Amino acid sequence: xxxxxxxxxxxxxxxxxxxxxxxxxxxxxxxxxxxxxxxxxxxxxxxxxxxxxxxxxxxxxxxxxxxxxxxxxxxxxxxxxxxxxxxxxxxxxxxxxxxxxxxxxxxxxxxxxxxxxxxxxxxxxxxxxxxxxxxxxxxxxxxxxxxxxxxxxxxxxxxxxxxxxxxxxxxxxxxxxxxxxxxxxxxxxxxxxxxxxxxxxxxxxxxxxxxxxxxxxxxxxxxxxxxxxxxxxxxxxxxxxxxxxxxxxxxxxxxxxxxxxxxxxxxxxxxxxxxxxxxxxxxxxxxxxxxxxxxxxxxxxxxxxxxxxxxxxxxxxxxxxxxxxxxxxxxxxxxxxxxxxxxxxxxxxxxxxxxxxxxxxxxxxxxxxxxxxxxxxxxxxxxxxxxxxxxxxxxxxxxxxxxxxxxxxxxxxxxxxx
Numbered sequence: 001x002x003x004x005x006x007x008x009x010x011x012x013x014x015x016x017x018x019x020x021x022x023x024x025x026x027x028x029x030x031x032x033x034x035x036x037x038x039x040x041x042x043x044x045x046x047x048x049x050x051x052x053x054x055x056x057x058x059x060x061x062x063x064x065x066x067x068x069x070x071x072x073x074x075x076x077x078x079x080x081x082x083x084x085x086x087x088x089x090x091x092x093x094x095x096x097x098x099x100x101x102x103x104x105x106x107x108x109x110x111x112x113x114x115x116x117x118x119x120x121x122x123x124x125x126x127x128x129x130x131x132x133x134x135x136x137x138x139x140x141x142x143x144x145x146x147x148x149x150x151x152x153x154x155x156x157x158x159x160x161x162x163x164x165x166x167x168x169x170x171x172x173x174x175x176x177x178x179x180x181x182x183x184x185x186x187x188x189x190x191x192x193x194x195x196x197x198x199x200x201x202x203x204x205x206x207x208x209x210x211x212x213x214x215x216x217x218x219x220x221x222x223x224x225x226x227x228x229x230x231x232x233x234x235x236x237x238x239x240x241x242x243x244x245x246x247x248x249x250x251x252x253x254x255x256x257x258x259x260x261x262x263x264x265x266x267x268x269x270x271x272x273x274x275x276x277x278x279x280x281x282x283x284x285x286x287x288x289x290x291x292x293x294x295x296x297x298x299x300x301x302x303x304x305x306x307x308x309x310x311x312x313x314x315x316x317x318x319x320x321x322x323x324x325x326x327x328x329x330x331x332x333x334x335x336x337x338x339x340x341x342x343x344x345x346x347x348x349x350x351x352x353x354x355x356x357x358x359x360x361x362x363x364x365x366x367x368x369x370x371x372x373x374x375x376x377x378x379x380x381x382x383x384x385x386x387x388x389x390x391x392x393x394x395x396x397x398x399x400x401x402x403x404x405x406x407x408x409x410x411x412x413x414x415x416x417x418x
C-alpha cells in the first residue's frame with residue numbers, strides 16, 4: 001500500500017530525517033554530471049578555456065629549507081626554437097648503455113633579470129596575505145610600461161613620487177622601517193624581478209614581463225637582506241639553475257582558435273553518408289537527464305591553455321655572443337654558435353644566455369615561459385644522469401639543412417658568382 005505525501009513526511013520526521021525544499025536539494029560534492037565547466041584556481045591547468053594571463057603563473061614554489069643558503073626559485077625566459085643533439089647514454093642495464101642516441105632539444109633564451117622590489121607575505125587561515133612591498137629607487141622604462149595600458153599617451157609619472165623617498169632622510173627611515181617590519185612579521189619573502197626585453201631583438205614588444213620570485217633558504221632576515229641587496233642588479237640564469245637539473249616549465253600553449261570535436265577531442269568521424277555532417281558526435285546524451293553532460297565532446301576553444309610541464313632536464317647552460325662558439329663540443333670542434341644557419345625560424349638569432357632543454361615545451365616561438373625549480377626530490381636515474389653532449393645540430397631549420405656552418409657550405413659549393 002502506498003503512503004500519502006503527508007504520511008511519508010510524518011514518518012521521515014519521526015525517524016529524524018531533515019526535510020529540505022526542492023531549492024535546497026543540491027547534488028553531493030564530487031558528483032561528476034554536475035561539475036561546473038568554468039575553470040577555478042585549482043582546475044585551470046586542466047581546463048579547455050583560454051588562459052586568463054599570457055605569462056605562466058607559478059601556483060606553488062618549492063618547499064623552503066632554512067638550513068640552506070638564500071636562493072631564487074624561478075626565472076622568466078623566451079622560447080627560441082628546437083634542434084637535435086647526439087650524446088652517449090649512461091644507463092647500466094639498458095640496451096642503449098654506452099651507445100649514441102639522438103634527441104630533440106629546445107633552446108630557451110634567458111637574458112639576466114633585474115630585481116626592482118621585494119614583497120612580504122604573512123600566513124593566515126585563508127592563505128597568504130601581503131604584508132608590505134618595498135620598491136627600488138630606479139625603475140627602467142621597460143618595466144614602467146607594465147603599469148600602463150597606453151604608455152605613449154600617459155604622463156609617465158609612475159614611481160616618481162616613490163623614488164623621492166630615497167632622497168630624504170625621512171624617506172630612507174620609512175623604507176628601513178618597512179624592511180624591519182618584514183623581518184619581524186613576514187613568513188614568505190619574494191622579489192619582484194622583470195625581464196630585459198630590450199635585449200630581445202627578435203621581439204617587437206617593449207613592455208617587460210614582471211613576476212614575483214620566492215626566495216628560499218636562510219632566515220626571514222637573511223631573505224630580506226638578500227632581496228634588498230639585489231635591488232637594481234642583474235641576476236643571470238646560471239645563478240638560479242645548474243646543468244643536469246630537472247626543472248618545471250609553466251606557460252600558455254599555442255592558440256588554435258575555435259575547433260570542432262574531431263580536432264579538439266579526437267572523436268571518430270562518422271560514415272560518409274551521414275546526414276547533416278560527419279565530423280560530429282553522433283549522440284550527445286539521453287533524453288533525461290535533460291542536459292548535456294560535461295563528459296560529452298563539444299566544439300570550442302582549442303589551445304592557449306595554461307599548462308605546467310614537469311621534469312624537463314637541462315642539457316646545457318650557455319652564454320651566447322659574437323664568436324662564443326657555444327655549440328662546440330669535445331667531439332665536434334667546429335667553431336659555431338647555438339643559432340642555426342639562417343637563424344631560428346620566426347625568432348632570429350640567440351644573442352644572450354640560453355638553456356638547452358630536453359624535448360619540447362609549451363607555446364610558440366617568442367612566447368614567454370616561466371622556469372621553476374622542481375617541487376620534488378629527484379631520485380630517478382634519468383634525473384641524476386650526467387649529460388655529455390657529442391654534437392649539437394646547427395643546420396638550417398627552414399627546410400632540410402645540409403651544412404652546419406656557412407664556411408662548410410661555401411667550401412662544398414665553391415664560388416657561385418663570377
